[in-house]
Amino acid sequence: MPSRYRDELVSRCDGHLIITIDAVDSCLCIYPLPEWELIEAKLRELPSLHEESRRLQRLLIGNAVDLEMDGNGRVLVPPRLREHARLDKRAMLVGQLNKFSLWNEDEWNEQANADLAAIKQPGALPEALRELIL
Numbered sequence: 001m002p003s004r005y006r007d008e009l010v011s012r013c014d015g016h017l018i019i020t021i022d023a024v025d026s027c028l029c030i031y032p033l034p035e036w037e038l039i040e041a042k043l044r045e046l047p048s049l050h051e052e053s054r055r056l057q058r059l060l061i062g063n064a065v066d067l068e069m070d071g072n073g074r075v076l077v078p079p080r081l082r083e084h085a086r087l088d089k090r091a092m093l094v095g096q097l098n099k100f101s102l103w104n105e106d107e108w109n110e111q112a113n114a115d116l117a118a119i120k121q122p123g124a125l126p127e128a129l130r131e132l133i134l
Helices: 005-014 033-045 051-062 078-084 107-119
Strands: 016-021 029-030 065-068 092-097 100-104
Touching: 005 016, 005 029, 005 033, 016 033, 016 051, 016 078, 029 033, 033 051, 092 107, 100 107
Parallel strands: none
Antiparallel strands: 016 029, 016 065, 029 100, 092 100
16 A cells, blocks of 8 residues: 555554455455445445345455455455456556556557547547536
8 A cells, every 4th residue: 555545544444454346447456444345335225136236236245355454455355256356466456436446558548548548539428527626
């Protein structure tokens, strides 16, 4: 973890993080434990007889792994999750408000470029989102 986040993560969750796959993108999501507990509560409220709900629960909960930051702010990402996100020596850790996403660097660059191109298209952003841009 970058040093600018370590102190806050230690104070908020004593360095206890949860990592799981992203249900949409080919990256991993890393949550501070209190944020993950909110996600778990939302997943628990989903109707258990809906296949889409069960699928989402299986993907997120079934792939969730506890992580502990060591004294240097490092975490060990399990091999099966590294394989899922195609992580090699070059990775990108991206802050996402209540979580981090961990990407293969090349895939992050491709996604960031695609997102930038899409957002520049006329009418790509609804009025409510345009008002959010600072």
